[in-house]
Amino acid sequence: MTGRLPRADYAVERFRLDNGLRVLLAPDKGAGVVGIAVHYDVGFRSEPQGRTGFAHLFEHLMFQGSESLPKLEHFRLVQSSGGVFNGSTHTDYTDYFEVVPAAALERGLFLEADRMRAPNITAENLSNQVDVVSEEIRLNVLNRPYGGFPWIHLPAVLFSSFANAHNGYGDFVDLQAATVQDCAEFFQTYYTPANAVLTICGDLDITRATELVAQHFGDITGRPAPVRPSFDEPWPTSVLEAEHLDQHAPQPALAVGWRLPDPVSHLRDYLAFVLLGGMLADGESSRLQSAIVAKTGLATDIWAGAGLLGGPLDSRDPDVFVLGAIHNSQVPAKTVIEAANQQIAALAANGPDDKELRQALARFVSALYRDNDGIATRTQSLGAMELLHGRAELLSELPDLLSTITGDEIASAAGTLDPTRYALLRVVPAGDR
Amino acid sequence: MAGRTTAGEIPLAPDVTNQPPAFRTAQEIARTVIGPRPIPPLAKTGRIRTPALARAVLPTGLQVVAVRKPRSPLVEVRLRIPFGGTSKVHAARAEMLSATVLLGTGSRTREQVDADLALVGGHLDASVDPQRLSVTGSVLSTGLPVLLEVLADCLTDPAFRRNDVLGERDRLVAHLSIAATQPSSVAHRYLQQRRFGDHPAAWDMPDAELVGSVGVAAVRGLHSRAVLPAGSTLVLVGDLSPTRTIDAAAETLGGWVGASGKATRPLSAPPPVVGGDLLAHHRPGAVQSQLRLSAAAVPRADPRYPAFQLANLIYGGYFSSRLVENIRESKGYTYSARSSLEFWPGTAAVTIAFDTTTESTAPALLEARYELGRLSLLPPTAEEMDAARNYALGTLATSLSTQAGLASMLSVLAGSGLDETWLAEHPARLAALTVQEVADAARDLLAPAHFTGIVVGDLGVLEPALRSLGDVQLA
Numbered sequence: 076m077t078g079r080l081p082r083a084d085y086a087v088e089r090f091r092l093d094n095g096l097r098v099l100l101a102p103d104k105g106a107g108v109v110g111i112a113v114h115y116d117v118g119f120r121s122e123p124q125g126r127t128g129f130a131h132l133f134e135h136l137m138f139q140g141s142e143s144l145p146k147l148e149h150f151r152l153v154q155s156s157g158g159v160f161n162g163s164t165h166t167d168y169t170d171y172f173e174v175v176p177a178a179a180l181e182r183g184l185f186l187e188a189d190r191m192r193a194p195n196i197t198a199e200n201l202s203n204q205v206d207v208v209s210e211e212i213r214l215n216v217l218n219r220p221y222g223g224f225p226w227i228h229l230p231a232v233l234f235s236s237f238a239n240a241h242n243g244y245g246d247f248v249d250l251q252a253a254t255v256q257d258c259a260e261f262f263q264t265y266y267t268p269a270n271a272v273l274t275i276c277g278d279l280d281i282t283r284a285t286e287l288v289a290q291h292f293g294d295i296t297g298r299p300a301p302v303r304p305s306f307d308e309p310w311p312t313s314v315l316e317a318e319h320l321d322q323h324a325p326q327p328a329l330a331v332g333w334r335l336p337d338p339v340s341h342l343r344d345y346l347a348f349v350l351l352g353g354m355l356a357d358g359e360s361s362r363l364q365s366a367i368v369a370k371t372g373l374a375t376d377i378w379a380g381a382g383l384l385g386g387p388l389d390s391r392d393p394d395v396f397v398l399g400a401i402h403n404s405q406v407p408a409k410t411v412i413e414a415a416n417q418q419i420a421a422l423a424a425n426g427p428d429d430k431e432l433r434q435a436l437a438r439f440v441s442a443l444y445r446d447n448d449g450i451a452t453r454t455q456s457l458g459a460m461e462l463l464h465g466r467a468e469l470l471s472e473l474p475d476l477l478s479t480i481t482g483d484e485i486a487s488a489a490g491t492l493d494p495t496r497y498a499l500l501r502v503v504p505a506g507d508r
Numbered sequence: 509m510a511g512r513t514t515a516g517e518i519p520l521a522p523d524v525t526n527q528p529p530a531f532r533t534a535q536e537i538a539r540t541v542i543g544p545r546p547i548p549p550l551a552k553t554g555r556i557r558t559p560a561l562a563r564a565v566l567p568t569g570l571q572v573v574a575v576r577k578p579r580s581p582l583v584e585v586r587l588r589i590p591f592g593g594t595s596k597v598h599a600a601r602a603e604m605l606s607a608t609v610l611l612g613t614g615s616r617t618r619e620q621v622d623a624d625l626a627l628v629g630g631h632l633d634a635s636v637d638p639q640r641l642s643v644t645g646s647v648l649s650t651g652l653p654v655l656l657e658v659l660a661d662c663l664t665d666p667a668f669r670r671n672d673v674l675g676e677r678d679r680l681v682a683h684l685s686i687a688a689t690q691p692s693s694v695a696h697r698y699l700q701q702r703r704f705g706d707h708p709a710a711w712d713m714p715d716a717e718l719v720g721s722v723g724v725a726a727v728r729g730l731h732s733r734a735v736l737p738a739g740s741t742l743v744l745v746g747d748l749s750p751t752r753t754i755d756a757a758a759e760t761l762g763g764w765v766g767a768s769g770k771a772t773r774p775l776s777a778p779p780p781v782v783g784g785d786l787l788a789h790h791r792p793g794a795v796q797s798q799l800r801l802s803a804a805a806v807p808r809a810d811p812r813y814p815a816f817q818l819a820n821l822i823y824g825g826y827f828s829s830r831l832v833e834n835i836r837e838s839k840g841y842t843y844s845a846r847s848s849l850e851f852w853p854g855t856a857a858v859t860i861a862f863d864t865t866t867e868s869t870a871p872a873l874l875e876a877r878y879e880l881g882r883l884s885l886l887p888p889t890a891e892e893m894d895a896a897r898n899y900a901l902g903t904l905a906t907s908l909s910t911q912a913g914l915a916s917m918l919s920v921l922a923g924s925g926l927d928e929t930w931l932a933e934h935p936a937r938l939a940a941l942t943v944q945e946v947a948d949a950a951r952d953l954l955a956p957a958h959f960t961g962i963v964v965g966d967l968g969v970l971e972p973a974l975r976s977l978g979d980v981q982l983a
Contacts, residue, residue: 107907141538142538142539154899154903157898174906176550176905177554180551186547191539196534203839217795217796218691218796218863219689220557221686278554323689369672369675375678403682434627437628445582445646446562448579449910
């Protein structure tokens, strides 16, 4: 099967404007729709101390109007053109996208250019969006079981620097403290064209799209892209442990985090963990589902894989391999972890069998194609690959790259999931106290 | 040449050419020399080709629909089996059946079913609700024959091994206990009770105690009585040849026959949703409240449906709707508010849903009712109508542009006895609507008096404000 995986081609062309904006074009004739995404090279890892949650709050503000568009007009124009939109803040980037009928391409480009050039940030909109973001946090974190698990609380255990360890949704105190001037400085530091990738994917003509990009984005002046610091820090040298009291969870849960190789400079090493995650926990035939859920019932749910938020290949270094489980309160977390570590140790000692490797590969590739069948995800994936790796082509190349990863490489990846050096977050139901 | 100096010289002015300009204020950022620019018009819309489709009803009564959509080298699979019941015991058994039907066959262990699918890049998942049992999957296009064979094996010869059934029962009970702590699940259960009472349509979530007493024999019995091809629909969309795929499905699934002469049973029509007081449920210490309002609507096949669709969009069906602009963008009461149309056999409803802080709950309810009253009494503007229409048309095209979107849509339509013809004709129906038709629909659909609903929150704090608004009673 290895040599016979069907292919999907996501061909791209690229150019750069004088202001530094990187542009990616990915035509898909006949799609009828076109996706437009702007990825800015700033995520919550870069927000300053005392301003937790600021990158995400700022993302909300970018929808609140710009020089040519009063408040609410952005939403209205996208939707009344038949399109959908969203924005999302990640560890290392923030993206904005719309998918519109092909006839609305120029309008979509205009909207993105207008807010890259002159967003209208006011005290009133800031205060309104602090309220909306606070409601988002109550909805997604505070008022539900396992809210923010494990992406909010695990980094605080595994990492020691503020950048890597803090809560990207932010504390209410910090959100309330944000000022309009903070916003102005953040915008000028990070939202400059030289710090962004524009991706257009779908039903487009290359020549026409190139003209439209120059016409709408060409006169945006900006500052040079900020120099991105290294966020590297030492790996844990022991088991680091913390517990989080959950007011709503009926069952305990655990998350174990191990450091991963640098996804950009050690891509091949990183990809071994992507396949490893699949053979550990993807589907009934995977080792952990079979051994820990089906055969012994130690956990009701278990999962494992590269990436803390948004799946594998969604951030730069440092990134995390996460093992997570929800388990019965009669079963100690340690028992679940030991059982999982046994499976990991077996893979480290003997490697996967050939069939297991082919299964993990086919499953991953199939899911990759499925996710990227939709224009919205494809536009976002291409932009993220270009921003993080400088190579949108990676999306097309991943199946071939993954198919050359050997059982030995999987085994040595499993060998780095050291049972004596990891971070452990235990979620304790408040009712159990 | 400014700033060019040689060693030892003192420059006249600092070299600014390589320095970033000083930070501007937010006000300065928002203005450019050119000023506001005109919004570009829309270009001409190109034609989208209709994908090739084949359809057949097999001798067993299974309807198969195959569509060629080759953008990605995959095939999306949707099997929909009408699965109506009349008792809470049925709901509990159905949930157990759905949790175990893919966990092994007479010739395959639980792990083998999954491994055979994994090897061809495939997966299958089963789920159930009061209307249907559904098996959803996808596979690399080269692996479709394997996926169909595994699916046929699970449908005709599921193992229901004791260990697997009892193990899944424990997991299901655990999942139900988690769902019981999810505010959205809790609110949904109360809403279903409020609008459907004891009708089986209300039992989206089975009773954990009843699930706990479902044994292997009950699951087997339900399988042989209700997992039947006659009345079911299999939709396959992707990189495939429609006619050859129909032949392959006929051959592989031909052995799925079921008890002779028996057909699947659709859910009986739930009672229409009738207006009434909001029932308030207490959740001590909640930091947010859930509000759900619902009223009767019309099914997709009804000639008034397109107008109802636009009236719903204008009210709260998308981001630039009146409800979202009011309670989120203007007042910050909520992160997300939406109103949507839902369908059961013979009945339909509009459902409005949002969560808000405890302090904002009563004010948000007031605004939601105000917007209902306003749109039901006064016609929307032509601009609002065009925006909603374009949104409906554009998002329909976007969702049908993916293999998964098209497969799911065809499967859902099959559940209402509709097909691709309805889909193909829908844009013309939307295009033909007048403001008057949408105003008439809004009058019928959105009249505040037609609504019932629930609120869940900390009534210790909420009660006085809710009482003063009125039309609310304590549960």
